[in-house]
Amino acid sequence: MHYAKPLARLVGELEKLPGIGPKSAQRLAFHLLRIPADEARQLADAILQVKERITACQVCHNFTDQPVCDLCRDSRRDSAVLCVVAEPRDLLAMERTNEFRGRYHVLGGVISPLEGIGPEMLRIRELVERIHKDEVREVILATNPTVEGDTTALYLARLIKPFGVRVSKIAFGLPVGGDLDYADQATLIQALEGRRDL
Amino acid sequence: MILRSLILRQFRNYEVLEQSFTPALTVLLGANAQGKTSLLEGIYLLATGKSLRGCPDVEMIRWDMPAGVVGGYVLREKAHDVELEVVLSQTARKSLVVNTVRTTRAMEFVGQFKVVAFSSADLETIRGEPSRRRRFLDLEISQLSPSYCHALGCYRKILEQRNRLLKQPYPGNRHPLIEDSLGAWDDQLRTYGSRLIERRRQFIQQLETFAQPIHQTLSGGKEQFALSYHPTFRLPPPAEGEADDHEAIGEAFRRAQESVREEERRRQVSLIGPHRDDMTLLVNGRDVRVFGSQGQQRTAALSLRLAEVALMEDLTGEAPACLLDDVFSELDAGRRAHLFDVTTERCQTFISTTDLTLLPGPVRRHASLFEVQEGTLQPLRSE
Ligand SMILES: [Zn+2]
Numbered sequence: 001m002h003y004a005k006p007l008a009r010l011v012g013e014l015e016k017l018p019g020i021g022p023k024s025a026q027r028l029a030f031h032l033l034r035i036p037a038d039e040a041r042q043l044a045d046a047i048l049q050v051k052e053r054i055t056a057c058q059v060c061h062n063f064t065d066q067p068v069c070d071l072c073r074d075s076r077r078d079s080a081v082l083c084v085v086a087e088p089r090d091l092l093a094m095e096r097t098n099e100f101r102g103r104y105h106v107l108g109g110v111i112s113p114l115e116g117i118g119p120e121m122l123r124i125r126e127l128v129e130r131i132h133k134d135e136v137r138e139v140i141l142a143t144n145p146t147v148e149g150d151t152t153a154l155y156l157a158r159l160i161k162p163f164g165v166r167v168s169k170i171a172f173g174l175p176v177g178g179d180l181d182y183a184d185q186a187t188l189i190q191a192l193e194g195r196r197d198l
Numbered sequence: 199m200i201l202r203s204l205i206l207r208q209f210r211n212y213e214v215l216e217q218s219f220t221p222a223l224t225v226l227l228g229a230n231a232q233g234k235t236s237l238l239e240g241i242y243l244l245a246t247g248k249s250l251r252g253c254p255d256v257e258m259i260r261w262d263m264p265a266g267v268v269g270g271y272v273l274r275e276k277a278h279d280v281e282l283e284v285v286l287s288q289t290a291r292k293s294l295v296v297n298t299v300r301t302t303r304a305m306e307f308v309g310q311f312k313v314v315a316f317s318s319a320d321l322e323t324i325r326g327e328p329s330r331r332r333r334f335l336d337l338e339i340s341q342l343s344p345s346y347c348h349a350l351g352c353y354r355k356i357l358e359q360r361n362r363l364l365k366q367p368y369p370g371n372r373h374p375l376i377e378d379s380l381g382a383w384d385d386q387l388r389t390y391g392s393r394l395i396e397r398r399r400q401f402i403q404q405l406e407t408f409a410q411p412i413h414q415t416l417s418g419g420k421e422q423f424a425l426s427y428h429p430t431f432r433l434p435p436p437a438e439g440e441a442d443d444h445e446a447i448g449e450a451f452r453r454a455q456e457s458v459r460e461e462e463r464r465r466q467v468s469l470i471g472p473h474r475d476d477m478t479l480l481v482n483g484r485d486v487r488v489f490g491s492q493g494q495q496r497t498a499a500l501s502l503r504l505a506e507v508a509l510m511e512d513l514t515g516e517a518p519a520c521l522l523d524d525v526f527s528e529l530d531a532g533r534r535a536h537l538f539d540v541t542t543e544r545c546q547t548f549i550s551t552t553d554l555t556l557l558p559g560p561v562r563r564h565a566s567l568f569e570v571q572e573g574t575l576q577p578l579r580s581e
Contacts, residue, residue: 051273067504111379111382113363113366114358114362118363118366130567147356147359147386148359151356151359151383154382154385154386155381157383158381
């Protein structure tokens with residue numbers, strides 16, 4: 001397929017996106033060609049804005065456009081109960097349940113020696129500091145029910161329990177080997193209710 | 199269990215094959231390398247999700263093709279009939295499909311259709327490396343127990359992660375709050391490893407119960423058969439309650455892990471766990487692998503497979519399908535007849551052979567016969 005140069009460049013950039021093959025890239029590029037210039041500018045601007053303005057929250061490490069995110073500044077939330085997740089998308093999944101009224105901590109991944117990720121590369125030191133500073137009473141571990149997610153939860157439980165904090169892990173009802181952000185809300189509510197001590 | 203129909207697309211040397219089968223006996227006749235074993239391999243893949251010959255998935259795809267498919271429709275007495283499909287791809291992980299729904303976990307697929315395969319490679323299970331016997335245990339128990347199948351998958355992943363961790367040097371500038379994660383991997387290895395050990399011990403004991411009388415018959419009453427299980431640490435004797443058993447095994451596992459910790463660090467590999475287990479087959483009290491004649495080893499291999507058929511039927515209430523891949527030339531007439539009796543009497547059976555005269559007369563008359571040639575099937579008239 002021979003494209004005019006600017007079009008070839010756009011197709012090339014779109015192909016780099018996850019889940020986008022050559023065919024989809026071509027379809028998207030032709031779609032973008034057809035839309036009004038204003039709309040195209042808005043899309044380009046939105047992408048740039050995200051890159052310039054979104055950073056990690058200084059407290060929980062969720063994505064935010066402020067130094068500290070809305071969830072961390074919400075005084076109605078109980079700062080003595082922390083829900084630990086691997087990624088920001090897992091936090092969003094938990095929030096969709098509207099059940100949890102504590103605060104979050106985003107680890108930034110799970111322990112996986114095969115991918116070169118050890119506990120020192122996750123935000124575990126920050127988690128321990130928060131537990132001491134905020135006088136946390138309870139930590140709910142909400143990692144994905146995969147081998148790596150479960151091992152990370154076990155690791156954290158061993159680390160945190162000696163501080164006299166209640167440590168639990170959501171488990172009930174989640175499909176084993178699945179992804180937290182694909183689970184439906186009913187499943188997640190059940191998981192939150194059925195959490196167990198480690 | 200009856201495999202009603204089989205579809206092979208771009209699988210081994212088959213371009214497209216759609217074939218239905220009788221509930222009784224099917225005989226595949228043909229010269230070597232025409233596709234007899236490949237057809238049996240397709241059937242085996244539907245049961246276990248694995249190659250009959252222990253090959254990597256991509257090797258089963260037809261030469262130069264991007265993907266291959268094996269599908270089948272299975273009639274079951276104790277469950278709803280089921281449609282199974284395995285899609286092999288050069289570029290992606292294989293898909294295991296049950297009733298047109300792609301499964302996310304092997305445990306949802308493996309064992310929907312149960313098969314016992316007899317082949318000349320069974321001799322290697324008897325006399326080969328311990329990994330051969332572990333493979334035997336894993337394939338057979340996985341068909342019987344979805345939870346074993348799941349625990350096995352988790353265990354392999356944990357083992358791989360833990361071995362990688364052992365190979366990493368200690369980072370020098372570790373924060374005092376961040377300790378090594380090896381302890382968490384130890385717990386995981388022990389949790390899933392204990393489940394495998396518990397189930398293997400149970401399976402070996404059940405299999406022995408069925409194998410003993412079979413072996414006696416096959417050896418004309420001359421040989422006593424026994425199986426013994428050898429995990430990497432001494433197991434507590436089986437407890438009454440299942441929960442107690444689990445805990446006791448876990449505790450013995452933990453002590454064994456502690457005793458080798460330094461050695462594991464030094465050798466950078468996991469030394470304790472079911473990935474290093476073995477099973478011994480004893481004939482008249484002696485290890486048949488070391489002291490058995492080739493004849494004794496063959497009989498032991500046959501006893502083991504026949505015991506498996508009986509055990510599967512006993513546990514599930516339904517006879518598995520049997521695959522007999524070119525096994526007759528190695529057996530004497532008496533053993534051949536016994537093998538025919540047991541398999542064809544109760545199970546849907548598929549036999550591959552290069553020589554029809556190896557089959558007993560009555561069997562030849564009742565079988566549906568096919569000639570296999572370059573990946574095609576031609577029906578032959580029964581005698
Ligand atoms: Zn925050």
